[in-house]
Amino acid sequence: VFVSTEQATILHADVDAFFASVEQRNDPRLRGRAVIVGKGVVMATTYEARACGVHGGMNGARARRLCPQAIAVDPDFDAYIEASRELFEIFRRTAPIVEGLSMEEAFIDVRGLEHISGTPGEIATRLRHEVRDELGLPITVGVARTKTIAKMASRAAKPDGMLVVHPTREREFLHPIAVEDMWGVGASTAEKLHRLGLRTVGDLADCPEASLTTVLGNAVGHHLHALANLREHRPVRSHRRRGSFGSQTALGRRRLSPAEVDSTLAALVERVTRRMRTAGRCGRTVVLRLRFDDYKRATRSHTLPRATASTSSVLLAARKLLAEAEPVIERRGLTLVGISVAGLEHPGVGVQLELELDRTGTHGLDEALDELRDRYGANAVSRGTKLSRTVFSEKPKRT
DNA sequence: TCTGGGGTCCTAGGACCC
DNA sequence: TCTGGGGTCCTAGGACCC
Numbered sequence: 001v002f003v004s005t006e007q008a009t010i011l012h013a014d015v016d017a018f019f020a021s022v023e024q025r026n027d028p029r030l031r032g033r034a035v036i037v038g039k040g041v042v043m044a045t046t047y048e049a050r051a052c053g054v055h056g057g058m059n060g061a062r063a064r065r066l067c068p069q070a071i072a073v074d075p076d077f078d079a080y081i082e083a084s085r086e087l088f089e090i091f092r093r094t095a096p097i098v099e100g101l102s103m104e105e106a107f108i109d110v111r112g113l114e115h116i117s118g119t120p121g122e123i124a125t126r127l128r129h130e131v132r133d134e135l136g137l138p139i140t141v142g143v144a145r146t147k148t149i150a151k152m153a154s155r156a157a158k159p160d161g162m163l164v165v166h167p168t169r170e171r172e173f174l175h176p177i178a179v180e181d182m183w184g185v186g187a188s189t190a191e192k193l194h195r196l197g198l199r200t201v202g203d204l205a206d207c208p209e210a211s212l213t214t215v216l217g218n219a220v221g222h223h224l225h226a227l228a229n230l231r232e233h234r235p236v237r238s239h240r241r242r243g244s245f246g247s248q249t250a251l252g253r254r255r256l257s258p259a260e261v262d263s264t265l266a267a268l269v270e271r272v273t274r275r276m277r278t279a280g281r282c283g284r285t286v287v288l289r290l291r292f293d294d295y296k297r298a299t300r301s302h303t304l305p306r307a308t309a310s311t312s313s314v315l316l317a318a319r320k321l322l323a324e325a326e327p328v329i330e331r332r333g334l335t336l337v338g339i340s341v342a343g344l345e346h347p348g349v350g351v352q353l354e355l356e357l358d359r360t361g362t363h364g365l366d367e368a369l370d371e372l373r374d375r376y377g378a379n380a381v382s383r384g385t386k387l388s389r390t391v392f393s394e395k396p397k398r399t
Numbered sequence: 400t401c402t403g404g405g406g407t408c409c410t411a412g413g414a415c416c417c
Numbered sequence: 418t419c420t421g422g423g424g425t426c427c428t429a430g431g432a433c434c435c
Binding site for chain 2: 062249
């Protein structure tokens with residue numbers, strides 16, 4: 001008999017109604033009122049507005065009809081980016097292992113911090129107060145043994161709350177939850193599960209795994225079956241790096257001339273490649289993203305022989321893909337274009353470390369590492385066991 | 400739920416290789 | 418030449434997340 005001695009040491013921390021909360025913090029007139037961020041399409045709403053049935057992704061006009069007393073504001077992305085940066089600073093000083101899921105949410109592994117920082121519950125409580133006091137933002141924290149249960153716990157505790165699910169109470173917490181409310185179950189999977197007669201996570205747990213994999217495919221079927229039976233061993237991973245850069249724009253109902261489509265494409269490519277150069281990343285696979293009049297989507301992709309972040313190379317590939325797709329676009333009408341670059345290569349950080357160390361000496365090592373993090377992204381650089389002489393003398397394998 | 404912008408992961412078939 | 422078993426890479430699409 002395998003007896004688990006694992007404790008609830010994973011935190012899922014998630015700022016409530018992030019964009020809307022930042023707006024309320026920055027403008028006192030918005031506090032205590034229903035706020036809708038985004039005028040064309042709703043990007044975020046306060047809980048006051050949600051009470052009227054307004055939610056993210058909704059058409060702005062419809063949202064105003066549902067909630068006429070709400071104040072609608074344009075999004076201020078610079079403010080959100082800054083708030084996110086400060087938020088992650090607090091996360092990272094809470095514990096060294098932090099896995100960001102979005103601008104406003106992260107898993108934090110607090111295993112082994114008991115003697116330094118207290119129990120996971122105490123750490124979570126302190127974290128909530130710090131975010132509230134230093135950033136003026138409401139945050140909810142779920143604490144559990146696994147990522148999914150921590151995520152579901154914070155969902156259950158929202159807004160401005162906290163929930164610790166002890167390992168002995170996991171079944172009791174998870175099994176009554178409706179399948180469609182599980183993290184990772186969307187509209188399509190929920191429908192398939194309903195067709196099997198499964199309504200709750202408990203039903204999912206009792207269903208033979210083979211029945212699930214037949215209907216949902218191997219990965220999803222296996223994953224959900226394991227989760228429902230409380231088996232999950234995915235660690236919190238702090239050094240994840242993005243796999244693609246993309247940009248897209250909806251065109252609305254108007255028909256664009258080929259010249260207009262081309263200039264839109266060029267602007268998207270310029271945006272994406274500039275971001276890539278700023279981050280010091282190169283990619284090989286150029287993906288053209290299309291959406292048609294009926295809102296169905298399609299992609300066309302091409303893989304280049306070498307990774308690049310050059311505007312002209314990516315634009316050349318993007319134009320070829322667009323030309324090939326021209327007959328389909330002609331037939332079905334175009335309502336969205338997007339470009340993304342995937343197949344990213346890892347930049348040669350070795351040479352960067354060498355430069356920084358020459359300039360600063362070991363005394364400024366942390367500052368040098370921070371500089372590298374700024375350039376390559378926080379996840380690209382770690383101060384690990386490889387900080388030895390041999391690393392610095394190595395030639396970069398790629399640039 | 401009548402639809403914005405940014406991502407992640409999985410699947411399946413075909414080409415190609417030894 | 419009609420034939421096994423193992424693998425990689427590329428393309429396109431689907432589902433899901435915030």
